[in-house]
Amino acid sequence: MRRALHALLILLLCGCSREERRITLGGRTMGTAWALRADAYAQSIHQTDLQQKLDSWEAILSHWRPDSDLSRFNSSTSTDWIAAPAELIEVVELAQQIGHDTDHALDVTIAPIVDLWGFGAQGKRDSPPTESEITAAKAKCGWQHLQIRHDPPALRKTIPDLQINVSAVAEGWALDKIAKQLESKGITNFLLEIGGEVLARGEWRVGIQTPAAPPGEAAQALQLKDQSLATSGVYRQNFTAEGKQRSHILDPRTGRPVEHELASVSVIHSSAAQADGYATALLVLGPEQGRQIAEKLGLRVVWFERGK
Secondary structure (H helix, E strand, O other), rough: OOOOOOOOEEEEEOHHHHHHHEEEEEHHHHHHEEEEEEEEOOOOOOHHHHHHHHHHHHHHHOOOOOOHHHHHHOOOOOOOOEEOHHHHHHHHHHHHHHHHOOOOOOOOHHHHHHHHOOOOOOOOOOOOOOHHHHHHHHOOOOHHHHEEEEOOEEEEOOOOOOOOOOHHHHHHHHHHHHHHHHHHHOOOOOOEEOOEEEEEEEEEEEEEOOOOOOOOOOEHHHHHOEEEEEEEEEEOOOEEOEEEEEEOOOOOOOOOOOOOOOOEEEEEOOOHHHHHHHHOOOOOOHHHHHHHHHHHHEEEEEEEEEOO
16 A cells, blocks of 8 residues: 655745755665755664665665565465564554554554555556455455564464555654654754655645646645654556556555545644554545544544545
């Protein structure tokens, strides 16, 4: 359920007259780009240090890299406990909690369904899967078949073919971790972005992109102060087969792409990881159930429906 890249745009910096006193760093991570803007006085920030940290997390959480800890867990058919880094345990547990809060619209064990529809590491497909293929993939999934142990950290699958995918929360989780690292150095005014998800410390202006607009055109500007903003949308990473366009946003309960009128969901939250996961889950739920769950959880959400 990897979200659309470039769903958010950094529009303007608060205090534009101070722009000459900003620094900008960036690079690649998790199959997308990352960027940091901060006050120039923050000389203790080193791009190499941040990149190395992001690389270390990618080596744990990536479902694209066959040598990652996540891929190692996925490739095993053992139903015994499998040792895992604490970071993977933390991300999986976060995703499981968001799934619990959202009628399991977010399911970390959706990896077989993601691969089946051509949005995983196995590559794209030219035609939709058959009913029997969907049924077979769903039989390999199920959040209830995944167990977590903290001491020592480990994961256990109760069915041999279970596989996990944490892309719905990994980018937000990384933003939260980097932010804590910067704050520990006394840096309190910065804007972080990974793949369009943003985290602000201090006050910054960002924009939410119109679903139908080209990347770079925003529909709504927002002031973020010590908050995060994450967007999930159905308008990127699609494929068309048999005259029908299908979204990469997959419902783990049906094993199929979502087909409702909701085009994108943006969640504003103190935690980037939670904004990340809830945005995906609410988009899966759709306009009616999504709004009900968001109200129940007290989430601040911006909704876009198709054609609006």
